[in-house]
Amino acid sequence: MAHDEAVKFEAESLGSGMLPDGWSADVDVTGIVTVSGPCPTCGGDAWGPPLPTPESAVTAESLVVANRPESQPHDQLRRVRAECHCGFEHGNDGADGCGRWWMVNVRL
Ligand SMILES: [Zn+2]
Ligand SMILES: [Zn+2]
Numbered sequence: 001m002a003h004d005e006a007v008k009f010e011a012e013s014l015g016s017g018m019l020p021d022g023w024s025a026d027v028d029v030t031g032i033v034t035v036s037g038p039c040p041t042c043g044g045d046a047w048g049p050p051l052p053t054p055e056s057a058v059t060a061e062s063l064v065v066a067n068r069p070e071s072q073p074h075d076q077l078r079r080v081r082a083e084c085h086c087g088f089e090h091g092n093d094g095a096d097g098c099g100r101w102w103m104v105n106v107r108l
Contacts, residue, residue, distance in 0.1 A: 007042040009092035016103035044086020
């Protein structure tokens with residue numbers, strides 16, 4: 001899918017769903033699930049979960065805890081927040097994507 005730069009930036013949720021076609025999921029050594037694939041809206045690179053930054057340390061920490069397997073001992077379905085990071089501003093100065101985000105359910 002080619003990237004569509006004409007898509008207008010909008011910070012909107014696309015809801016949640018299972019891992020879309022063309023997406024891949026991985027588990028790192030600490031048990032954190034990461035997902036990546038093409039943005040359903042603009043076709044650029046999208047991935048999750050968001051990388052922790054100093055400003056978002058608290059949020060990132062709670063996100064990491066929620067992502068660990070022991071917090072969901074009864075099933076292996078994980079919810080990962082994925083965001084568009086296509087590298088284009090889509091008309092919004094400083095943005096690195098079209099603003100879309102969604103929750104991906106990953107069954108391991
Ligand atoms: Zn894009
Ligand atoms: Zn996008």
